[in-house]
Every structure is written in structure tokens, then in C-alpha cells.
Amino acid sequence: MADSKHLSQRPNLRAHRGRRRESRRKSSIFEEKTIDIVSPGHLVGATNHVFCMGRRFATAYQCLERSAITRHWKSVSGKRLTPRKKGSPPRRQGPSKEDLTMSLELCTDDLPPTDSLEALEKASKRIRKICTFLQSRGNVPSNLLKRNLHYIADVLDIVVTDDARRFIDEDDELSEVEPDAVPMEVRDWLASTFTRSASVTKSGEKEKKTFRSIVQAVRAANLVDRLYRRMSTSAVTYPPTVMKLFKQLDDWSFDVFALNEATNGQALRYVTYEIMMRYDLLAKFKIGVGTLFNFLEALEVGYSKYQNPYHNLVHGADVTQTMHSILFQTGLVQWLTDVEIFAVVFSAAIHDFEHTGETNNFHVMSRTETALVYNDRAVQENHHISAAFRLMTDDNLNIVYNMSKDDYKDFRTLVIDMVLATDMSYHFAQVKQMKSLLSCPDNIDKAKALSLVLHTADISHPAKNWILHEHWTELLMEEFFRQGDKEQELGLPFSPLCDRKTTMVASSQIGFIDFIVQPSFEIMSDMLDKVVAPISPRGSLANQSNATISEKVEGEGSPQNGDQSEEPFEFKVDRVWDGHLTGNKVKWKELSTKDQAEKEAREKAAQKEKADSEAQTQNTPDDKAEDKKDRESSPKITANGTVSPGDAVKPSTSPENDEQASTKEEAVGKASPEHVEKRSTEGEKKGSIDSITVKSVTKRKESGV
Numbered sequence: 001m002a003d004s005k006h007l008s009q010r011p012n013l014r015a016h017r018g019r020r021r022e023s024r025r026k027s028s029i030f031e032e033k034t035i036d037i038v039s040p041g042h043l044v045g046a047t048n049h050v051f052c053m054g055r056r057f058a059t060a061y062q063c064l065e066r067s068a069i070t071r072h073w074k075s076v077s078g079k080r081l082t083p084r085k086k087g088s089p090p091r092r093q094g095p096s097k098e099d100l101t102m103s104l105e106l107c108t109d110d111l112p113p114t115d116s117l118e119a120l121e122k123a124s125k126r127i128r129k130i131c132t133f134l135q136s137r138g139n140v141p142s143n144l145l146k147r148n149l150h151y152i153a154d155v156l157d158i159v160v161t162d163d164a165r166r167f168i169d170e171d172d173e174l175s176e177v178e179p180d181a182v183p184m185e186v187r188d189w190l191a192s193t194f195t196r197s198a199s200v201t202k203s204g205e206k207e208k209k210t211f212r213s214i215v216q217a218v219r220a221a222n223l224v225d226r227l228y229r230r231m232s233t234s235a236v237t238y239p240p241t242v243m244k245l246f247k248q249l250d251d252w253s254f255d256v257f258a259l260n261e262a263t264n265g266q267a268l269r270y271v272t273y274e275i276m277m278r279y280d281l282l283a284k285f286k287i288g289v290g291t292l293f294n295f296l297e298a299l300e301v302g303y304s305k306y307q308n309p310y311h312n313l314v315h316g317a318d319v320t321q322t323m324h325s326i327l328f329q330t331g332l333v334q335w336l337t338d339v340e341i342f343a344v345v346f347s348a349a350i351h352d353f354e355h356t357g358e359t360n361n362f363h364v365m366s367r368t369e370t371a372l373v374y375n376d377r378a379v380q381e382n383h384h385i386s387a388a389f390r391l392m393t394d395d396n397l398n399i400v401y402n403m404s405k406d407d408y409k410d411f412r413t414l415v416i417d418m419v420l421a422t423d424m425s426y427h428f429a430q431v432k433q434m435k436s437l438l439s440c441p442d443n444i445d446k447a448k449a450l451s452l453v454l455h456t457a458d459i460s461h462p463a464k465n466w467i468l469h470e471h472w473t474e475l476l477m478e479e480f481f482r483q484g485d486k487e488q489e490l491g492l493p494f495s496p497l498c499d500r501k502t503t504m505v506a507s508s509q510i511g512f513i514d515f516i517v518q519p520s521f522e523i524m525s526d527m528l529d530k531v532v533a534p535i536s537p538r539g540s541l542a543n544q545s546n547a548t549i550s551e552k553v554e555g556e557g558s559p560q561n562g563d564q565s566e567e568p569f570e571f572k573v574d575r576v577w578d579g580h581l582t583g584n585k586v587k588w589k590e591l592s593t594k595d596q597a598e599k600e601a602r603e604k605a606a607q608k609e610k611a612d613s614e615a616q617t618q619n620t621p622d623d624k625a626e627d628k629k630d631r632e633s634s635p636k637i638t639a640n641g642t643v644s645p646g647d648a649v650k651p652s653t654s655p656e657n658d659e660q661a662s663t664k665e666e667a668v669g670k671a672s673p674e675h676v677e678k679r680s681t682e683g684e685k686k687g688s689i690d691s692i693t694v695k696s697v698t699k700r701k702e703s704g705v
Ligand SMILES: Nc1ncnc2c1ncn2[C@@H]1O[C@@H]2COP(=O)(O)O[C@H]2[C@H]1O
Pocket: 352, 422, 424, 458, 459, 462, 473, 476, 509, 512
């Protein structure tokens, strides 16, 4: 009677179950949808999904129990599948390799306490592992299974008992959920999952919990998510200096060097974590805080592997923050799905992972292992991507563990596209391609658009304020010069900008801005105008974000009234970068003029010295030999003010080189762009990352940046 009443309340149950069976056939337990609970509508979908996962788990568990029972029955009844012949030796009972792996992976000895932050994550991973073994072997030993399930149940129990009661009657957005809109199975799943765990509470509480209404059940589901978020949010407390700096995290000229100082050299993990939190990516993709921290730490280790002055974790942090600034300030973020936002942040963070401090061309010319692996194409970029994804093959670093199969596929494709496009050799092709895409802007390819944004962010420091730009240039030049030193050692020709003795830094920067950076920003800005305009509610974006987005309305239509008027309006993102590009170019021009004048003066002096010494040689041949000996044995002051031990260590071939010659160590340690040397304090040692950083930070502080 009770049953029939129950069934009568669920007229569509059969049909629904049929659909469920169908969907179960289509997807495996690993093809879960991401739970994104931001609105009642989302919630319904999310709880549905959670329910499906729970049902599948329950079914798997039942199968497993059946198999465990069968084995148990066989062992007590003494039945064997193939009975051993009398007198034959006992069979070898040693565990197989797979058994050992399973015992290790499902070992319950070192599990985190059930009420800890890691426990929830661990529990979900254990469920998946059990399912994997069930799929591959068809069973899991009952003792292992029991221990794991008890642990999982304890964890879930804490979630329910500690928080559900406190939150269950709260008035929140869930009170608006239409009970009819929630599938019946949600209640079944929540009841079966959470109430089963209640029977193993530490307090021995035997009471069976039931959910009084669908809304309550849904609330409890939401609670898990909220709890997850709450735990995530509370996992990190920033030092006050970091908090202060993060107030400017959205700004175009954010001082990433200051952040790196404030975080003791951990700018990348702080920036990435904070940005991911702001976009709510941890909750949306069920990323455990512990796993994310492990991943970010490993990322920083990789960025520090070669001790590069420029391609290090600060650059990674800089590009990540710059991407966020563009996304957020222009409104581009509204064009993107959650998976795309995650892919953008991830790509920026990993885009130079394990950079060796050399160019792709150097890898090709010196025939490195990486060039061999990637057949000379986008050598470093391929490595950055591959090595970063490889990190995630370790469960403890796998931040995409809970992503659905489809999301993961989209995520990975986009990351690969974006990071490969940071190879500078694609620059012109990329700009050209975007120009042609913009001629029919209705269908701008997202991957191409986002790749262009990442590429532009990667070369964006000339479009930041002068202090930041000058410091980045100094670091990059030092890295280039170190490559030049290696090229010299290997007998290879110098790559452009890599010869520390002849490179004209200021003029090279003018060229870089004119031909590479400015065109990139121009085409990116045009693209942003086209992409953001249609998704921008007229005028509202401009009002929202401190007027960083400007929207000019032509004609008489009001932008605020949201009417359907046909008035043409022109949307423009605020090109904050333009002013810096122009200003920085002016600075480089001034420095270039000075450099040129100084170079001419040096050449004149060298010519005069040469003429004088020739005249002297003609007069006294014996003096000449004496003079040469003196020169070889005594230290010299080089043109840039540093001390060189002289030709005895490194022979020179020309009078000009003669003036600047130094050992490799000295060159690495002291030489740097001429204009930079002149502005540095006398006797200051350059070359180490620390000394460069300290100097520049001081300079930035003096300038109030
Ligand atoms: N100021 C600059 N001058 C010359 N080349 C630069 C400058 N800034 C960035 N680059 C190059 O642009 C490249 C962009 O990708 P990477 O960060 O891998 O490496 C960067 C440098 O090789």
C-alpha cells in the first residue's frame, strides 16, 4: 500500500529510469559533468549529476559486493573452480603486480584525518580509483574496499553532521527552487549516500537520517559545494603586504616584482591562485586546494630550473596577471566559458615552464635534445606544454582530475593552441591571420583570438610603465648575452641581440616596439573592440569597471535605455597600453641618441690612441715590445667601467675588442647594455638575478612605483 502510494507520486518514474539507463550506457563513470552551482537552475543540473555519479557508484559497489560474497561463499564452502588434484603441489598464491599496485593505491594507513581539508578530495579520488579497479579487474578485495568505503563514509558524514544541520534551514537562493523541477532521484541519492555514512559515525549514532523535502535535499547538495568553497577560501591567509598589492591585481601596470619580494620569491603561485579564486575556478572544476598548491609549487620549481634572469617564475606571474588584466578590464571574460577562462589562466601560468633561457634557434643550432624531440618546430613551446601536462599525471598535482572528459578535451586543445602560438616565429602569420579574420568579424575564432591575446601579453612589458619595462629589458638582455657567451664558446655565430659587446639595446628596443609590439597591440585592440562590443550591454560595462572600457555612442540613442534602436555605436576598449608604448619609445630614443654620441666618442678616442701608438712604435721598436708586455699583464678598465684582467686571458682581435675584452665569467657577471652600465652606480656588480632585482626594486621604490 505504502509502495503504491509512493509510486503514484512518481508517475514518470519508469520513463525517467529508462532515460537514465540510456544515459548510463553512453557515459562511463569518468565522464562526469562539472558541478557549477551558481543559480537554482545550475543547482538542479548539478544535483542531477551528483545523483548519477552516486548511482553509478552504488551499482559498482553492489557488483563488487556480489563478487566479494561469491568469493566468501566459495571459501567457506571449500569449492574451487578447478579443484586441485590429490598429491599435486599447492598452487602459487603470490599476489600479481596489479594486486600489489591496488593494495598500494588503496592503502588506508596514511590517509588524512577525516575532518581535514584534504580528506574530501582524497575521498573522491578513492571512489574513482575503486571504480577504475572494478572496471579493469572486476573486483576489489573486500577488506580493502571496506576500509576505503568506511573512510569515505566518515568524511561525508562529517560534511553532513557538521554543516548540514547548521545550513539546512538557512534562507538562501535555494529556497526559490521549484521542488517539481528537481528529479526525484536526487533525494534518493543524497539519502543513500549521506545516511549510509551516518551509520558509521564516530559517536556510534545509529539514527537513520532522511531528507524531509526535495528542497532540503538540494540544499544539502549545495552545502557540499559551499563547504568546498569555504574550505578553499580559508585555506590561504595572505600577509598584509600581499593583500595590499592584490588590491591592484586588475591593473595594467601591476608591480609583479614587488609581489615577488612580498611573497619571498613565490609570485607565480600567489598570482595564479588568487586569479583562479577570483574566477571561482576551484569550485567550478572541483580543484582541491592541496592539489593546486602542489601543482603551483612544481610549476615554480620548473621555472627556476635554469636560473634565468628573464624566463623565470616572475615572468610567468607577469604574463598570468597581464592576461587577467586584459580579460577583466576589457570585458573579454564575458565572452568566455568557464573552461576557456581556466585554459587562459593555465596557459599563461605554464607558458614558459622549464624555459632553458635560450631561444628556439639556439636549440636548433646547437642540436639539443629538445630540438631533436620536437623536430626543430616550436621547440621550447612544445616542451612547456608537454612538461606541464606531464606534471598532472601525478595524482597529487592533477588539478584537472575532476574535469569531465569533454571539458578536458576542450581545455587541453585550447592550452596547446595558445601556448604554441607564443612561439615568436608565428608572430607575423598570427597578425596577418587576425587582420583577415577581422574583415568578417561575425565569426572570430576563439582559439585564435585568445592565442593572440596570450602572445601580446607575452611581449607586453614595453607597453607597461617605464620602470617595469626598463627592468624587464635589462633582465632579458642579460639572458640574451648569456646565450651569446655560449654561442661564442660553441663557435656559433651570435644570435641577434646576443653579443654583449656590440648590441645597441636602445635602438633594438625601438625596433622591437615599432615592428612587433605596437602592431600586436593594435590588432589585439581591434579584435577586442569587435568581440566585446556585441556582448557589452550598452554603456553598462563602462560604468561598471571604473571607466576602463569606453563606449562611445554616436547619434541620439541612449546607451542606458537598452532599446533596440538601430543607431550605430562604436565600442572601444580602453587602450591603456598605447600611452606607455609611445612614452617608452621616447625614452629609448633619448637613450639611443646618447648611446650613439658616446659610441662615436669612444671610436674617436680609440682611433687617436691607435695613431699615437703607431707613431710611438715607429720611433722606438724596443719600446713597442715593452709596451705590449705591460698591456698584457696589467688589468684594464673596460669601456663600460668594469675591470678586466687583460689580453693574457682572452686574446683580442681588434682594437675595439681590445678595449672591452674580459673573461667569460667577468662578462657574465659584469657586462650589460652600455646605457644601463652608465646609469648604474660605480663598482656595482651585475649579472646575478639577485643583484639585478635588488637594484631595480630600489630604483622602482625611488620612483614611487
Ligand atoms: N624587450 C624585448 N626585446 C626583444 N625581445 C623581446 C623583448 N621582450 C620580449 N622579447 C622576446 O619575445 C619573446 C616572447 O616569448 P618569450 O617570453 O618566450 O621570449 C620573449 C623574448 O624572446
